[in-house]
Amino acid sequence: MAKTLYEKLFDQHVVCQQADGQYLLYIDRHLIYECTSPQAFNGLRAKKRAVRRPDLTLATSDHTVPTASRANCTSTRAYISDASALTQVLTLSRNARDHHIPYLPLSSPHQGIVHVLGPDLGFTQPGLTLVCGDSHTSTHGAFGTLAFGIGTSDVEHVLATQTLPTTRARTMRVTVANRLRAHVAAKDLVLAIIREVGTAGGTGAAIEFAGAGVAALGMEERMALCNMAIEAGARTGLVAPDGVTEAYLRWRVACPAPGTRAWREACRHWRSLRSDEGALFDREVWIDAAGVEPMVTWGTSPEQVAPVAGGVVPAEDAGRARALRYMGLTPGARLSGLPVDVVFIGSCTNSRLADLRAAADVLRSVPLARRAVAPNVRRALVVPGSGVVKRAAEAEGLHEVFLEAGFEWREPGCSMCCGLNGDDLRPGERCASTSNRNFENRQGTGGRTHLVSPAMAAAAAIMGHLCDVRDVVGVSDYDGGEQRAKPGRDITLELDWNLPSGWDEEVEELQRQEDQQPSANAGCGAVSSFTHVTGIPAPLNRANIDTDTILPVSFCKTVQRSGAGLFHKLRYLPASNDQDPAFVLNQQPYRSATVLVAGPNFGCGSSREHAVWALQGFGFKCVVAPSFADIFYNNAFKNGLLPVRVPDSKAMARVLAEAEQARPVTVDLLAQEIRDERGQVIADFAVEEHRRRRLIDGVDDIAATLHMETEIARFEKQRRENLPWADESVKFLHDIEGRAKELLALHERGADNLDW
Numbered sequence: 001m002a003k004t005l006y007e008k009l010f011d012q013h014v015v016c017q018q019a020d021g022q023y024l025l026y027i028d029r030h031l032i033y034e035c036t037s038p039q040a041f042n043g044l045r046a047k048k049r050a051v052r053r054p055d056l057t058l059a060t061s062d063h064t065v066p067t068a069s070r071a072n073c074t075s076t077r078a079y080i081s082d083a084s085a086l087t088q089v090l091t092l093s094r095n096a097r098d099h100h101i102p103y104l105p106l107s108s109p110h111q112g113i114v115h116v117l118g119p120d121l122g123f124t125q126p127g128l129t130l131v132c133g134d135s136h137t138s139t140h141g142a143f144g145t146l147a148f149g150i151g152t153s154d155v156e157h158v159l160a161t162q163t164l165p166t167t168r169a170r171t172m173r174v175t176v177a178n179r180l181r182a183h184v185a186a187k188d189l190v191l192a193i194i195r196e197v198g199t200a201g202g203t204g205a206a207i208e209f210a211g212a213g214v215a216a217l218g219m220e221e222r223m224a225l226c227n228m229a230i231e232a233g234a235r236t237g238l239v240a241p242d243g244v245t246e247a248y249l250r251w252r253v254a255c256p257a258p259g260t261r262a263w264r265e266a267c268r269h270w271r272s273l274r275s276d277e278g279a280l281f282d283r284e285v286w287i288d289a290a291g292v293e294p295m296v297t298w299g300t301s302p303e304q305v306a307p308v309a310g311g312v313v314p315a316e317d318a319g320r321a322r323a324l325r326y327m328g329l330t331p332g333a334r335l336s337g338l339p340v341d342v343v344f345i346g347s348c349t350n351s352r353l354a355d356l357r358a359a360a361d362v363l364r365s366v367p368l369a370r371r372a373v374a375p376n377v378r379r380a381l382v383v384p385g386s387g388v389v390k391r392a393a394e395a396e397g398l399h400e401v402f403l404e405a406g407f408e409w410r411e412p413g414c415s416m417c418c419g420l421n422g423d424d425l426r427p428g429e430r431c432a433s434t435s436n437r438n439f440e441n442r443q444g445t446g447g448r449t450h451l452v453s454p455a456m457a458a459a460a461a462i463m464g465h466l467c468d469v470r471d472v473v474g475v476s477d478y479d480g481g482e483q484r485a486k487p488g489r490d491i492t493l494e495l496d497w498n499l500p501s502g503w504d505e506e507v508e509e510l511q512r513q514e515d516q517q518p519s520a521n522a523g524c525g526a527v528s529s530f531t532h533v534t535g536i537p538a539p540l541n542r543a544n545i546d547t548d549t550i551l552p553v554s555f556c557k558t559v560q561r562s563g564a565g566l567f568h569k570l571r572y573l574p575a576s577n578d579q580d581p582a583f584v585l586n587q588q589p590y591r592s593a594t595v596l597v598a599g600p601n602f603g604c605g606s607s608r609e610h611a612v613w614a615l616q617g618f619g620f621k622c623v624v625a626p627s628f629a630d631i632f633y634n635n636a637f638k639n640g641l642l643p644v645r646v647p648d649s650k651a652m653a654r655v656l657a658e659a660e661q662a663r664p665v666t667v668d669l670l671a672q673e674i675r676d677e678r679g680q681v682i683a684d685f686a687v688e689e690h691r692r693r694r695l696i697d698g699v700d701d702i703a704a705t706l707h708m709e710t711e712i713a714r715f716e717k718q719r720r721e722n723l724p725w726a727d728e729s730v731k732f733l734h735d736i737e738g739r740a741k742e743l744l745a746l747h748e749r750g751a752d753n754l755d756w
Helices: 006-012 038-047 083-098 114-121 137-144 150-163 186-196 219-232 243-249 261-271 321-327 353-365 388-393 396-406 455-465 467-474 481-485 506-516 608-616 630-638 649-660 690-695 701-706 709-722 724-748
Strands: 014-017 023-026 029-032 057-060 129-132 146-148 163-166 170-177 205-210 236-238 284-286 295-297 305-307 340-347 379-382 428-435 447-450 532-535 538-542 593-600 622-625 642-645 667-669 674-675 681-684
Touching: 006 146, 006 205, 006 236, 006 243, 014 709, 023 709, 029 150, 029 481, 038 083, 038 150, 057 083, 057 114, 114 219, 114 388, 129 137, 129 455, 137 146, 137 219, 137 236, 146 236, 150 163, 150 701, 163 701, 170 186, 186 219, 186 284, 186 295, 186 305, 186 455, 205 219, 205 388, 219 236, 219 243, 219 284, 219 353, 243 284, 261 724, 321 630, 340 353, 340 455, 353 455, 353 467, 388 396, 428 455, 428 481, 455 467, 506 593, 538 649, 593 649, 608 630, 630 642, 630 690, 649 667, 649 681, 709 724
Parallel strands: 029 057, 029 129, 129 146, 170 205, 170 284, 205 236, 340 379, 340 428, 428 447, 538 593, 593 622, 622 642
Antiparallel strands: 014 023, 023 163, 295 305, 295 447, 532 667, 667 674, 674 681
């Protein structure tokens, strides 16, 4: 039977099918960072469990770390002034050390954003499964890797078992015809796709990007495409590996050395990873790349986007009114010419070498006399995605182009994408940003984000307003396709891998910090039995309530399994920080509500499990909505919060009416129905049997999986025989510098005779 690429990858990693219908999926690669892993390690510690495969795990700090210069710093404590961020970073360092996990600290020349350094090092490879406690893990799908984001409970599960119980995703293919035109980037393409399908258009699906338009893209652009698949609601994004993929992975430290038998076997396997002719997809979408224009978002969701050339803010309707108010825009306003206060080039979407080259090329195209950040732009910053990218850019002199124009040249990290490290907007400021989310308050309280490509961001910095980059650089007939399909100059072997001096105190600090570690609170094991809940339902009838709204990212700087700060930006007035009396949860009797009634696509955005903990901390036992984002839906069940899907609009209206009248309802998991206070059924719902039993019985998922040790060990043995390079190559992560020197010696001897 013809199979899709997703089906091939999934089937190749099934350890066994469980009695409840779920599949136990083996995980080849696990990336962890400081925000979503501390609670997982606490859970292991509480149950006295070990990390099963530390060699397949890679750790770094990226979300909360400063991006100011590290040139004169001598310790982590001296560099990170935020106490909560410092605790998270040192806790990760301690956990990595205790469990023998390779860790790239701030002193490492490789440190950076997890979704940038994974490909940098060759840790990401075609045909593997890869997970991380971050929603943008879909980035790695650009390599033909089955990669997806998970919550903290699943992070703990993978650490303990190297597997995940899961179900099959739906399949969706986006076929891109023709090539992008000059100065139109993959970021523009993916925004156009999201505009077409919507932020929930790919919910529950693995999206494969295919067609001539995708084949013409370089790896960095393919990563941007897959990175934002999650913004269409998808579980993951995929691109079939090809010669462009192989060329990118040559000489990466965690890949087999070119010219070796292992490399040839790996390439042979990679070439088999493509959808078969005649394979059926659950949904097909077609888009013509030649018709895509430079794009810019105008609202507070990635689907609220338009071409900047001639683009105007669409007419107001009920769904757009709030977005327009927040963004300070009126229907009919032109996007081009809209002044910006800040320009941000960075994030796991657009901080790679090709992105920095594209932005620098725009600056170079401007006459030297005008090559400066506009006076009205308060701040313009470039944040390379990793130390490898930063050094490679500096080797090409890109940093000088940015610095001479008035940009800040920063150290690697997530920076202004999520605003966890102090790089954020002031209230009311407008930002041209190469990040991936334009949610309310995402880049700072009251900040207004316009998502654009790196070239568009550079153009906005020079002009001082949103504009069409083609008006700045001029338009040529060249479509850029051939350049995109060629790999960039090799960056792995040309860099100086000597560690910077200093940072001698980190281990000593860590040991001093150990006595201050929080007690190991419970992990993701068994949850309390749940059969029903009766209580007041609170109405919050808004679509696309994202996890940034449920729990602002500033409340994620904790190592505890808690989530104080529920709906903080809605519950409190920004000027006084007093409770907003107009917000429903600040009113009686909703202050004691146990059921939340919300709009469609609830919980979209980040994978942060903290959002679930925050809802539970308030007292909610259940959320009722027409639909949920995938990761939030899974996280809720892992913690004993019942998410009830009521897709029937009439039934949903009946539930909402009860909430608006503050009349109690009963949500009965056993009967799978919602009843009003008279006992009449107002809505039916269906929960997957394995999830239903988990809540009713209070199942410990990890304990259940550990009983499958024989099956897991058998799978690992077979895996070593079928993919011997997959485990062999990761051992070099413990000595990256040594491996780089070894590869350089092989390269100089010409030991790279390839048969592809």
